[in-house]
Amino acid sequence: MSQDKRHVIAKRIAQELENGQVVNLGVGIPTLVASYLDEKEVYLQTENGLLGMGPSPSEDELDIDLINAGKEPVTYLRGASFFNSADSFALIRGGHVDVAVLGTLQVDVYGEIANWAVPNQPILGVGGAMDLVAGAKKVIVAATLFTKDGESKLVPQLTYKTSGIKRVDLFVSDYAVFTFPPDGVKVVEMLEDVTIEELSEKVGFPLEYLNPHLQTSSR
Amino acid sequence: MSQDKRHVIAKRIAQELENGQVVNLGVGIPTLVASYLDEKEVYLQTENGLLGMGPSPSEDELDIDLINAGKEPVTYLRGASFFNSADSFALIRGGHVDVAVLGTLQVDVYGEIANWAVPNQPILGVGGAMDLVAGAKKVIVAATLFTKDGESKLVPQLTYKTSGIKRVDLFVSDYAVFTFPPDGVKVVEMLEDVTIEELSEKVGFPLEYLNPHLQTSSR
Amino acid sequence: MSKIVEACGIRQLFKSGDQILAGGFGLSGTPLTIIDELLETDIWDLTIVSNNLGDNGQGLHKLFMQGKIKKAIGSFFSINREAVIAWTKGELDIELLPQGTLAEAIRCGGAGIGGFYTKTAVGTELAQGKEERIIDGERYIFEKAIKGDVAIVRAAKADRLGNLVYHTTARNFNPMMATAGKIVIAEVDEIVEVGALDPEYIVTPHAYVDYVIQSKYVKSGREYVESR
Amino acid sequence: MSKIVEACGIRQLFKSGDQILAGGFGLSGTPLTIIDELLETDIWDLTIVSNNLGDNGQGLHKLFMQGKIKKAIGSFFSINREAVIAWTKGELDIELLPQGTLAEAIRCGGAGIGGFYTKTAVGTELAQGKEERIIDGERYIFEKAIKGDVAIVRAAKADRLGNLVYHTTARNFNPMMATAGKIVIAEVDEIVEVGALDPEYIVTPHAYVDYVIQSKYVKSGREYVESR
Numbered sequence: 001m002s003q004d005k006r007h008v009i010a011k012r013i014a015q016e017l018e019n020g021q022v023v024n025l026g027v028g029i030p031t032l033v034a035s036y037l038d039e040k041e042v043y044l045q046t047e048n049g050l051l052g053m054g055p056s057p058s059e060d061e062l063d064i065d066l067i068n069a070g071k072e073p074v075t076y077l078r079g080a081s082f083f084n085s086a087d088s089f090a091l092i093r094g095g096h097v098d099v100a101v102l103g104t105l106q107v108d109v110y111g112e113i114a115n116w117a118v119p120n121q122p123i124l125g126v127g128g129a130m131d132l133v134a135g136a137k138k139v140i141v142a143a144t145l146f147t148k149d150g151e152s153k154l155v156p157q158l159t160y161k162t163s164g165i166k167r168v169d170l171f172v173s174d175y176a177v178f179t180f181p182p183d184g185v186k187v188v189e190m191l192e193d194v195t196i197e198e199l200s201e202k203v204g205f206p207l208e209y210l211n212p213h214l215q216t217s218s219r
Numbered sequence: 220m221s222q223d224k225r226h227v228i229a230k231r232i233a234q235e236l237e238n239g240q241v242v243n244l245g246v247g248i249p250t251l252v253a254s255y256l257d258e259k260e261v262y263l264q265t266e267n268g269l270l271g272m273g274p275s276p277s278e279d280e281l282d283i284d285l286i287n288a289g290k291e292p293v294t295y296l297r298g299a300s301f302f303n304s305a306d307s308f309a310l311i312r313g314g315h316v317d318v319a320v321l322g323t324l325q326v327d328v329y330g331e332i333a334n335w336a337v338p339n340q341p342i343l344g345v346g347g348a349m350d351l352v353a354g355a356k357k358v359i360v361a362a363t364l365f366t367k368d369g370e371s372k373l374v375p376q377l378t379y380k381t382s383g384i385k386r387v388d389l390f391v392s393d394y395a396v397f398t399f400p401p402d403g404v405k406v407v408e409m410l411e412d413v414t415i416e417e418l419s420e421k422v423g424f425p426l427e428y429l430n431p432h433l434q435t436s437s438r
Numbered sequence: 439m440s441k442i443v444e445a446c447g448i449r450q451l452f453k454s455g456d457q458i459l460a461g462g463f464g465l466s467g468t469p470l471t472i473i474d475e476l477l478e479t480d481i482w483d484l485t486i487v488s489n490n491l492g493d494n495g496q497g498l499h500k501l502f503m504q505g506k507i508k509k510a511i512g513s514f515f516s517i518n519r520e521a522v523i524a525w526t527k528g529e530l531d532i533e534l535l536p537q538g539t540l541a542e543a544i545r546c547g548g549a550g551i552g553g554f555y556t557k558t559a560v561g562t563e564l565a566q567g568k569e570e571r572i573i574d575g576e577r578y579i580f581e582k583a584i585k586g587d588v589a590i591v592r593a594a595k596a597d598r599l600g601n602l603v604y605h606t607t608a609r610n611f612n613p614m615m616a617t618a619g620k621i622v623i624a625e626v627d628e629i630v631e632v633g634a635l636d637p638e639y640i641v642t643p644h645a646y647v648d649y650v651i652q653s654k655y656v657k658s659g660r661e662y663v664e665s666r
Numbered sequence: 667m668s669k670i671v672e673a674c675g676i677r678q679l680f681k682s683g684d685q686i687l688a689g690g691f692g693l694s695g696t697p698l699t700i701i702d703e704l705l706e707t708d709i710w711d712l713t714i715v716s717n718n719l720g721d722n723g724q725g726l727h728k729l730f731m732q733g734k735i736k737k738a739i740g741s742f743f744s745i746n747r748e749a750v751i752a753w754t755k756g757e758l759d760i761e762l763l764p765q766g767t768l769a770e771a772i773r774c775g776g777a778g779i780g781g782f783y784t785k786t787a788v789g790t791e792l793a794q795g796k797e798e799r800i801i802d803g804e805r806y807i808f809e810k811a812i813k814g815d816v817a818i819v820r821a822a823k824a825d826r827l828g829n830l831v832y833h834t835t836a837r838n839f840n841p842m843m844a845t846a847g848k849i850v851i852a853e854v855d856e857i858v859e860v861g862a863l864d865p866e867y868i869v870t871p872h873a874y875v876d877y878v879i880q881s882k883y884v885k886s887g888r889e890y891v892e893s894r
Contacts, residue, residue: 082834161791
């Protein structure tokens with residue numbers, strides 16, 4: 001997938017974040033969101049035990065004990081705190097993380113996601129995925145809308161294993177931003193220059209705008 | 220009750236404690252045990268959040284934030300640590316306190332105790348009593364054998380409200396030290412100059428020595 | 439962004455009928471200034487979750503004497519003579535929990551845990567009506583998590599983000615309560631700059647804290663006294 | 667009384683069939699020296715409770731390659747390629763738990779809590795066979811506490827009593843594991859005198875720790891290397 005698409009998604013998600021929020025960024029595209037925070041005062045939490053995560057270290061600063069959940073070296077900022085894994089997941093599960101940004105394999109039309117079990121591979125890793133889905137106040141998923149094989153990740157019903165019953169709030173893809181009201185998926189806005197009819201055809205089922213005004217005026 | 224009796228009990232309990240043990244001393248007679256530890260390296264825990272409690276402070280040292288479970292000012296020793304109430308009771312309930320020394324109202328012949336609900340008074344306080352009974356590795360109860368009205372605190376069956384199903388290990392009274400094997404209470408040793416027959420008559424049921432040899436040679 | 443507010447600014451955060459988690463053991467670690475502010479409000483019928491209801495005529499005792507407290511959930515009210523009398527008369531509802539169960543239930547409330555099984559109190563009057571279960575051959579009772587509408591805590595220092603550190607045994611219930619209130623207000627002795635607290639030593643991360651006020655109380659010998 | 671022992675002195679503390687709690691996330695906070703000592707023992711059929719089974723050919727990976735591990739309980743083994751293959755062949759038993767559930771279950775094991783209810787994993791494959799319960803209108807599943815025969819942890823410093831402090835995210839699972847082993851062995855970078863650690867800042871009180879050894883590993887760039 002092109003670097004561009006990943007950055008389009010990350011940049012759009014950064015717009016959703018607000019001053020003062022505690023945010024957990026998953027591995028992959030979610031990690032890129034940190035590059036687009038600009039002057040926003042957002043506090044990054046990593047589930048292995050740090051609130052106030054900073055950028056990657058220079059070689060001089062490198063401390064291999066100090067890593068993020070993706071096991072990459074990180075730094076910490078002023079006002080940061082370290083805690084153990086039980087306390088870290090207490091923060092997550094207890095609803096004290098404002099936003100979790102997560103990668104995903106599939107999202108169904110009601111916002112349930114499948115992001116932990118890669119199909120046709122032994123299922124031996126879950127990490128903090130399910131805790132974040134169940135616990136974060138708001139969940140934003142970040143993924144390209146189509147797989148390398150051209151299959152839509154937005155699906156009428158999950159065919160991969162669910163990550164939990166909680167519905168996500170937003171799915172930011174390279175084509176569009178989706179939200180999930182009780183009656184099913186709606187398009188918040190397009191990020192690619194396609195009509196909603198064209199996008200409907202690509203995903204294989206009819207899509208609607210959240211705001212009907214956009215529906216009529218698209219393109 | 221005479222000060223002497225209380226100190227006899229406290230001194231005898233101090234003998235039971237071993238180097239390196241983590242010990243929780245309840246209010247009343249148990250608190251006096253600290254005075255008889257001499258050179259023993261015993262670490263005192265207080266359930267409001269301190270391991271490594273020291274003696275009462277001088278007026279100069281006094282810090283009213285720093286108190287024991289009886290809400291009296293204390294000090295802390297080198298190697299001490301402070302923690303929150305949940306972690307403190309995790310230490311207790313998880314079996315990491317080697318010995319709890321507790322006061323009591325009654326002990327039954329199988330070692331079940333009643334030490335929280337004072338009869339004929341509204342029952343509005345339990346504090347850490349039940350956690351200590353359930354959680355400490357070893358429980359030693361400290362009390363005079365008879366109430367001011369001359370009633371035995373060692374009873375065939377509790378008439379006061381139980382503190383829990385766990386049996387205590389030792390009851391050190393002013394008259395004798397009792398232990399509680401599965402077939403019921405046994406006298407470990409006399410602390411007063413009475414025969415076991417005389418003591419049996421005082422408590423109202425027959426007592427036996429744990430060690431039958433003492434049974435025949437008493438007085 | 440700063441969470442530091444004037445003491446009187448917190449009055450609006452409470453409403454009648456709230457369940458309030460109040461830190462402190464005896465008076466140690468009790469948010470005395472916040473409680474004084476509560477006295478100035480027109481809110482009533484509070485449920486207070488706290489180890490005890492103040493001591494020596496201070497802290498939650500004042501709130502109780504003003505008639506604001508409908509129910510108290512805690513572990514040791516025997517020292518609160520007036521509360522005991524009120525309970526006897528049926529004027530105060532009391533729910534008694536072992537101290538460790540109280541602490542753990544509040545921790546669970548903040549940690550998204552629905553409830554837990556403890557050995558404490560099995561077979562006693564305090565287990566009546568509670569589900570019992572055998573786990574690995576041992577008897578346990580079920581206890582439900584406790585949360586609050588507002589948590590009021592006392593700490594030694596806060597930075598401007600709301601990170602908290604505590605002082606000796608004044609820590610007690612405060613760190614758990616700071617996780618379990620929908621709104622969390624901390625009263626502190628000292629407010630420091632961001633970066634002044636060691637990240638390894640922060641006990642309550644700022645994510646939990648909504649408002650911070652400067653305490654008006656200082657220690658004087660065996661008492662806590664108003665300094666201004 | 668000192669809990670400081672030579673590294674080789676700990677070999678006798680393990681036995682075949684033990685359930686071992688091993689701290690660490692990736693390799694950060696992993697007791698590499700203790701694991702090396704385990705390699706020298708004639709014990710087998712271990713159940714390992716750890717987030718993952720080592721990384722980069724180090725840590726628990728070595729123990730696994732030696733064939734000592736019968737079962738692994740953890741949250742993320744996808745990075746352990748050889749373990750995944752062994753599992754596929756039926757040579758390794760794996761129990762997968764969400765990371766937060768794993769951490770909480772170990773905390774409960776050390777705290778005398780029999781089990782707890784969590785929202786995490788409700789409705790997923792990882793909830794299969796687990797009791798579900800509605801608490802305050804929300805779905806939770808029951809998870810049992812986890813304990814170990816031996817817990818092996820890595821800390822930054824220990825004093826001679828066994829009080830421990832940790833370094834940054836190397837803290838991870840170590841503090842909980844240090845509470846939940848019948849025997850607890852800590853590997854540390856530095857051993858200091860009693861009184862050198864601030865009582866407010868000690869993370870693991872000495873009551874939990876049975877033995878302390880000096881670590882033989884030091885950090886060198888992106889690796890942990892043996893220093894002697």
